[in-house]
Amino acid sequence: MSLAETVEKTDSQASNRRGGGRVGRRALRSAAMPSFPTLVRKIPVYDIVPDEAVELIHQESLAILEDVGCEFRDAEAIAMWKQAGADVTDTRVRIDRSLLMDLVSKIPSEFTLNARNPERTVQVGGNNSIFIPMYGAPYIRDLDGNRRYGTLEDLNNFHRLAYMAPALHSSSSIICEPMEIAVPKRHLHIIHSALKHSDKPFMGIVTSKERAEDTMTMAGIVFGEEYVKEKPVLVSITNCNSPLVWDATMLDAMKVYARHNQPLIIAPFALCGASTAASAVGAVAQVNAEALAGLAFTQLIRPGSPQIYGQFMVTVDMKTGAPMGGTPEAAQMMYVMGALARKYRLPWRTSGFHVGSKLNDAQAGYEANMLMHAAILSGANYIWHSAGWLEAGLTCGYSKFATDCEQLVGWYKYAGGLPFDDFKEAMAAIREVGPQGHFLGTQHTLEHFEKAFFMPTLMDFNSFEQWSAEGAKDHDTRGREKACNMLKDYEEPKLDEGIAEGLRDFIARQEEKLPDTVN
Numbered sequence: 001m002s003l004a005e006t007v008e009k010t011d012s013q014a015s016n017r018r019g020g021g022r023v024g025r026r027a028l029r030s031a032a033m034p035s036f037p038t039l040v041r042k043i044p045v046y047d048i049v050p051d052e053a054v055e056l057i058h059q060e061s062l063a064i065l066e067d068v069g070c071e072f073r074d075a076e077a078i079a080m081w082k083q084a085g086a087d088v089t090d091t092r093v094r095i096d097r098s099l100l101m102d103l104v105s106k107i108p109s110e111f112t113l114n115a116r117n118p119e120r121t122v123q124v125g126g127n128n129s130i131f132i133p134m135y136g137a138p139y140i141r142d143l144d145g146n147r148r149y150g151t152l153e154d155l156n157n158f159h160r161l162a163y164m165a166p167a168l169h170s171s172s173s174i175i176c177e178p179m180e181i182a183v184p185k186r187h188l189h190i191i192h193s194a195l196k197h198s199d200k201p202f203m204g205i206v207t208s209k210e211r212a213e214d215t216m217t218m219a220g221i222v223f224g225e226e227y228v229k230e231k232p233v234l235v236s237i238t239n240c241n242s243p244l245v246w247d248a249t250m251l252d253a254m255k256v257y258a259r260h261n262q263p264l265i266i267a268p269f270a271l272c273g274a275s276t277a278a279s280a281v282g283a284v285a286q287v288n289a290e291a292l293a294g295l296a297f298t299q300l301i302r303p304g305s306p307q308i309y310g311q312f313m314v315t316v317d318m319k320t321g322a323p324m325g326g327t328p329e330a331a332q333m334m335y336v337m338g339a340l341a342r343k344y345r346l347p348w349r350t351s352g353f354h355v356g357s358k359l360n361d362a363q364a365g366y367e368a369n370m371l372m373h374a375a376i377l378s379g380a381n382y383i384w385h386s387a388g389w390l391e392a393g394l395t396c397g398y399s400k401f402a403t404d405c406e407q408l409v410g411w412y413k414y415a416g417g418l419p420f421d422d423f424k425e426a427m428a429a430i431r432e433v434g435p436q437g438h439f440l441g442t443q444h445t446l447e448h449f450e451k452a453f454f455m456p457t458l459m460d461f462n463s464f465e466q467w468s469a470e471g472a473k474d475h476d477t478r479g480r481e482k483a484c485n486m487l488k489d490y491e492e493p494k495l496d497e498g499i500a501e502g503l504r505d506f507i508a509r510q511e512e513k514l515p516d517t518v519n
Helices: 003-018 021-032 051-068 075-084 097-104 152-164 183-197 209-223 248-259 280-301 328-344 362-377 398-415 423-433 443-452 464-469 475-489 497-513
Strands: 070-072 087-089 092-094 110-113 122-125 128-131 139-141 147-149 234-238 264-266 269-272 312-315 349-351 382-384 395-397
Touching: 051 092, 051 097, 051 280, 051 328, 070 075, 070 280, 075 087, 075 248, 075 280, 097 280, 122 128, 128 398, 139 398, 152 183, 152 398, 152 475, 183 209, 183 497, 209 234, 209 248, 209 497, 234 248, 248 264, 248 280, 264 280, 269 280, 280 312, 280 328, 312 328, 328 349, 328 362, 349 362, 362 382, 362 398, 395 398, 398 475, 423 443
Parallel strands: 128 382, 139 395, 234 264, 269 312, 349 382
Antiparallel strands: 070 092, 087 092, 110 122, 139 147
């Protein structure tokens, strides 16, 4: 019997015994797990190095771009840099620091990311943080714990889970690849799934100019064509090929989205020790230079367009070359990137729960905690890969997704600061109870017990005997059961039928024109 069948049987038995069942769970979830607004951090950031060290890295990054330069492998981009006054030789662009920083200074320090449900609209930048699920996994670890290729139904499921998770602020887009759909047509179904199964902000497609344009057309069908020319509704990721290369595919995507005033994450993809020097501070200087060059280019496209300073920096196992998640150096580099982002007054992105573990196990937990702690304390605004990530991003796990979503509730509370609003009442309760009493029946406890403490449901705090009696389930099993139950409770946030038909019609027309294989 599969896990889904087991959960269905358990639900039926529970409903017969006590009433409620799925309907009761849905009502409880609606009451106890509202959709969280933008997280406003009320704890201080942590500076791991002094201001002088941040300034040193900044100056060295500027020197890299002046002396070494950065490749922009696109004819239109080269023409734009020449017109701006950069020193251009073939595709190598050397950028004077005054020109560079003048362009970067045009990027707003904060912007609004609009959702099709206005209640899900969020703020990016400043003291705000949002959590976004993972992106790009070809494999999934399914509800029975098996590793296999992702399908469109898996992608639909992950968008459903993202919609239901109160502390996730976006549905991402390619949480997993729907591998059964031809690559030239796949982007249409990815964006359709994100728009259909969730009413949160989402992410765009960057694998070609045409696919980026299709993404904007679909966004225009939902939000209105004029709206998406001015108002940010999605975020897209563009990666520099470290070291120091912005290729034509990424630059094409930049041009499409920036011209529509849609923010991009300008993020070098650095495997430290392989595509950077084997030095944490050396890697930061290089990645900062790559990011600044990309950010500056967006302002040649559309001055004042919102953008996100980004990075993806992991160390590699120097014995095998494999990327590692959750290392102390990855966390340290996050802190420095956060300090640089504050220096430039830029919204910035990092990753939260990206791990190397193959399973939702102890290794995954240790790695995830190391990185999310750094993401929060370094002041990151757009915390990506915050649900589902396994196996260095090759796999998205249902159990990991459910576990991460619950843990995000705890991180949301942690970063929101320690409230003092009931302090006076708590002191009165101490006087009421006195020595040798208990607080379980006091008025203060009755009024506050539901929200006083983070109470996860996936982590087991029962006695050994009770845990054994309930099946001695490990954390991975409980996570898969949680995901299964969430999917059973899902209710689609319906699109207007005219909009839904418009999306279906556009997809059908584009599929008629697109080939089934990549040329």
